[in-house]
Amino acid sequence: MTYLTISLPFLAVAAAVLLAAALTGRLDRRRRLGLVLAVALLVVLTAVFDSVIIGLGIVDYTQANISGARIGLAPVEDFLYPLAGVALLGGLWTLVRGGTR
Numbered sequence: 298m299t300y301l302t303i304s305l306p307f308l309a310v311a312a313a314v315l316l317a318a319a320l321t322g323r324l325d326r327r328r329r330l331g332l333v334l335a336v337a338l339l340v341v342l343t344a345v346f347d348s349v350i351i352g353l354g355i356v357d358y359t360q361a362n363i364s365g366a367r368i369g370l371a372p373v374e375d376f377l378y379p380l381a382g383v384a385l386l387g388g389l390w391t392l393v394r395g396g397t398r
Contacts, residue, residue, distance in 0.1 A: 299362050300374035304381070311381040314388035323391050332387045339379035340368075347371030 318324050348369035350356050363372040 299364070300358075300372070301364060301377070304374060304377040307381045308377060308384075311384035311388070314392070315384040316388075318388040318391035321392065324388075328387070328391060332383055335383045335387070336380060339383060340376055343376055343379055344369045344371055347375050 315324075347356075348371055351358075351370040358372055363374055366373045368376065
């Protein structure tokens with residue numbers, strides 16, 4: 298089993314929650330911008346810190362479990378977790394917290 302197949306159910310749930318939030322009409326421009334900025338920041342931080350821990354030999358990945366594509370030293374699969382987290386938390390926050398419509 299690859300890290301991508303493990304990640305897909307989590308990504309699907311996160312995408313469904315974010316889609317539900319978007320369909321309520323409460324995911325306004327300001328919130329969308331916040332989500333985009335959060336994703337950008339987490340991608341940069343993931344690339345930097347994953348590259349450091351992989352470069353130091355603290356963590357490594359079996360080639361059979363990853364796609365082989367990397368950003369820095371980090372496999373692209375490592376970026377799916379922050380993406381799912383932002384989508385899930387942003388969507389839940391919008392649904393629970395509400396907003397103006």
